[in-house]
Amino acid sequence: xxxxxxxxxxxxxxxxxxxxxxxxxxxxxxxxxxxxxxxxxxxxxxxxxxxxxxxxxxxxxxxxxxxxxxxxxxxxxxxxxxxxxxxxxxxxxxxxxxxxxxxxxxxxxxxxxxxxxxxxxxxxxxxxxxxxxxxxxxxxxxxxxxxxxxxxxxxxxxxxxxxxxxxxxxxxxxxxxxxxxxxxxxxxxxxxxxxxxxxxxxxxxxxxxxxxxxxxxxxxxxxxxxxxxxxxxxxxxxxxxxxxxxxxxxxxxxxxxxxxxxxxxxxxxxxxxxxxxxxxxxxxxxxxxxxxxxxxxxxxxxxxxxxxxxxxxxxxxxxxxxxxxxxxxxxxxxxxxxxxxxxxxxxxxxxxxxxxxxxxxxxxxxxxxxxxxxxxxxxxxxxxxxxxxxxxxxxxxxxxxxxxxxxxxxxxxxxxxxxxxxxxxxxxxxxxxxxxxxxxxxxxxxxxxxxxxxxxxxxxxxxxxxxxxxxxxxxxxxxxxxxxxxxxxxxxxxxxxxxxxxxxxxxxxxxxxxxxxxxxxxxxxxxxxxxxxxxxxxxxxxxxxxxxxxxxxxxxxxxxxxxxxxxxxxxxxxxxxxxxxxxxxxxxxxxxxxxxxxxxxxxxxxxxxxxxxxxxxxxxxxxxxxxxxxxxxxxxxxxxxxxxxxxxxxxxxxxxxxxxxxxxxxxxxxxxxxxxxxxxxxxxxxxxxxxxxxxxxxxxxx
Numbered sequence: 001x002x003x004x005x006x007x008x009x010x011x012x013x014x015x016x017x018x019x020x021x022x023x024x025x026x027x028x029x030x031x032x033x034x035x036x037x038x039x040x041x042x043x044x045x046x047x048x049x050x051x052x053x054x055x056x057x058x059x060x061x062x063x064x065x066x067x068x069x070x071x072x073x074x075x076x077x078x079x080x081x082x083x084x085x086x087x088x089x090x091x092x093x094x095x096x097x098x099x100x101x102x103x104x105x106x107x108x109x110x111x112x113x114x115x116x117x118x119x120x121x122x123x124x125x126x127x128x129x130x131x132x133x134x135x136x137x138x139x140x141x142x143x144x145x146x147x148x149x150x151x152x153x154x155x156x157x158x159x160x161x162x163x164x165x166x167x168x169x170x171x172x173x174x175x176x177x178x179x180x181x182x183x184x185x186x187x188x189x190x191x192x193x194x195x196x197x198x199x200x201x202x203x204x205x206x207x208x209x210x211x212x213x214x215x216x217x218x219x220x221x222x223x224x225x226x227x228x229x230x231x232x233x234x235x236x237x238x239x240x241x242x243x244x245x246x247x248x249x250x251x252x253x254x255x256x257x258x259x260x261x262x263x264x265x266x267x268x269x270x271x272x273x274x275x276x277x278x279x280x281x282x283x284x285x286x287x288x289x290x291x292x293x294x295x296x297x298x299x300x301x302x303x304x305x306x307x308x309x310x311x312x313x314x315x316x317x318x319x320x321x322x323x324x325x326x327x328x329x330x331x332x333x334x335x336x337x338x339x340x341x342x343x344x345x346x347x348x349x350x351x352x353x354x355x356x357x358x359x360x361x362x363x364x365x366x367x368x369x370x371x372x373x374x375x376x377x378x379x380x381x382x383x384x385x386x387x388x389x390x391x392x393x394x395x396x397x398x399x400x401x402x403x404x405x406x407x408x409x410x411x412x413x414x415x416x417x418x419x420x421x422x423x424x425x426x427x428x429x430x431x432x433x434x435x436x437x438x439x440x441x442x443x444x445x446x447x448x449x450x451x452x453x454x455x456x457x458x459x460x461x462x463x464x465x466x467x468x469x470x471x472x473x474x475x476x477x478x479x480x481x482x483x484x485x486x487x488x489x490x491x492x493x494x495x496x497x498x499x500x501x502x503x504x505x506x507x508x509x510x511x512x513x514x515x516x517x518x519x520x521x522x523x524x525x526x527x528x529x530x531x532x533x534x535x536x537x538x539x540x541x542x543x544x545x546x547x548x549x550x551x552x553x554x555x556x557x558x559x560x561x562x563x564x565x566x567x568x569x570x571x572x573x574x575x576x577x578x579x580x581x582x583x584x585x586x587x588x589x590x591x592x593x594x595x596x597x598x599x600x601x602x603x604x605x606x607x608x609x610x611x612x613x614x615x616x617x618x619x620x621x622x623x624x625x626x627x628x629x630x631x632x633x634x635x636x637x638x639x640x641x642x643x644x645x646x647x648x649x650x651x652x653x654x655x656x657x658x659x660x661x662x663x664x665x666x667x668x669x670x671x672x673x674x675x676x677x678x679x680x681x682x683x684x685x686x687x688x689x690x691x692x693x694x695x696x697x698x699x700x701x702x
Contacts, residue, residue, distance in 0.1 A: 494548020
């Protein structure tokens with residue numbers, strides 16, 4: 001279809017998206033070939049419905065009932081007429097009446113096939129519709145009206161079942177768009193006004209009642225509640241929301257009344273972008289799918305040539321040399337059976353239905369995969385590389401230890417928070433949060449000086465205090481041997497040390513560390529259980545901190561002190577040593593390394609626009625345990641594809657051989673071909689089922 005449309009005058013390019021059943025065309029506006037495109041699509045038996053900029057169907061006058069149900073009419077009419085012909089033949093009706101019944105079955109069965117065959121012939125393409133039409137006309141010419149009717153009936157039924165099965169897969173992601181309400185209650189001029197969600201602009205405030213879905217992405221302004229974000233992140237447990245927290249359009253407000261300031265329009269919401277990116281991923285082809293397409297393009301003409309040779313060569317050779325062989329009609333019948341068998345529908349559909357099902361399953365699990373190639377690559381991952389901050393850790397430092405030396409713990413923390421409360425540094429934030437947790441109130445401070453690379457100093461109760469790092473403190477001679485021993489112990493435990501001191505003494509030490517994600521250890525054990533032994537940390541942090549995190553999580557190799565280029569070089573070197581590399585990072589700072597990896601995985605895609613745009617795969621709910629599920633899904637998808645391709649080719653070869661030997665009939669060939677097509681669809685759609693989640697112990701046992 002895409003190739004046929006591309007040949008229309010004025011069409012620059014045509015892209016047929018198999019997964020979403022959409023046709024995107026680029027055209028010359030001066031020629032405006034849209035009417036010709038619609039006419040061609042409709043002439044092939046397909047309906048056409050325009051889409052708006054969000055990919056939603058535009059309300060248009062309904063097509064006639066006959067056109068909307070042509071597939072059902074074709075299958076039912078063909079089946080009823082064929083059954084009537086068989087009964088008439090059994091009870092001895094005149095042959096002309098029997099033939100008329102079978103001819104009517106052929107007419108019904110070909111309602112869609114003939115139109116599509118003509119379009120294919122105009123485009124100089126030999127597809128299954130052309131082959132089926134040739135086989136049926138040939139059967140009728142040989143007087144085999146019953147077999148011809150059976151061929152079209154089985155083909156019509158198979159096409160109907162196939163389209164219904166694929167429709168379920170196509171709609172599985174697009175149905176998400178229905179979650180976002182079409183209207184929103186907006187506060188305008190002090191009043192709540194209900195308007196179309198598309199008309200709400202960024203910065204306006206919408207009100208969401210308990211039990212309603214959030215209409216648009218935004219930030220909570222007033223109210224507290226719990227939001228069910230399963231549609232976006234896959235997380236089934238509602239998430240508490242308070243003023244300042246982000247919410248997503250399409251998620252369910254479960255408990256409280258909230259006002260939300262809109263941060264994205266309806267067409268640019270997280271939900272809309274997820275749908276668009278998944279549809280784009282479904283349309284992209286994995287390498288194995290491209291191979292099947294190339295194979296089919298060579299295979300079909302080759303079989304047609306072979307069928308012609310079977311119909312013509314044996315009788316000619318026999319006539320030339322005086323051999324006795326089957327009559328011309330028998331060889332023609334065998335050739336027709338071979339044409340039917342050669343239809344590569346099962347083979348062609350074996351890969352895309354599996355890829356689409358796999359991508360859809362991943363989306364339901366909170367993993368956004370942006371192409372079948374990445375799902376295929378996941379099956380052969382040899383090494384997984386992790387960034388540290390924000391990936392293996394939560395990305396927010398917290399106070400882990402307070403070591404008082406010349407002051408009490410409370411006095412030490414009070415001095416530190418008084419000085420640090422005016423700083424925006426992440427380590428200062430950790431001290432402020434620790435003080436709030438312990439009920440320590442900052443004291444008045446004056447003459448605050450923050451020096452990059454040194455720390456912060458300020459005057460508290462008439463005394464100047466410094467909060468600095470071990471390096472500057474050593475250079476100034478403030479740290480003795482006994483303090484150095486404590487600093488080394490804290491750093492060996494993976495902490496960043498802050499030294500709190502005055503002009504003559506060290507009051508104490510505060511150990512701050514980025515918390516390891518709770519699920520990190522389990523996630524890495526799951527990867528090891530799948531056979532991925534090379535788990536590498538790539539970080540710009542120091543060696544001590546990196547190794548402490550590695551020990552807690554189960555990372556097998558640490559590369560610390562790396563700049564962005566160093567991470568990129570490390571990814572390439574790991575690929576040369578261990579094969580395909582899956583790199584996990586935050587999608588922004590690690591962009592070069594993510595791009596260099598075979599699969600770049602971004603954390604926190606629901607919270608960062610950059611991750612959605614740049615990553616190959618995005619973990620929508622920041623759960624590292626989804627990595628093992630993604631790798632396992634890739635492997636299961638490739639196994640299903642191998643099963644489908646093997647079954648399709650095996651059945652083809654068997655029936656081609658039977659057809660050449662005259663042991664196969666037309667209806668047997670169609671039944672086998674249609675049966676295998678439905679089998680590969682059902683087998684591929686098994687991937688839509690949610691696999692049982694496995695939890696692994698410290699030894700990697702399930």
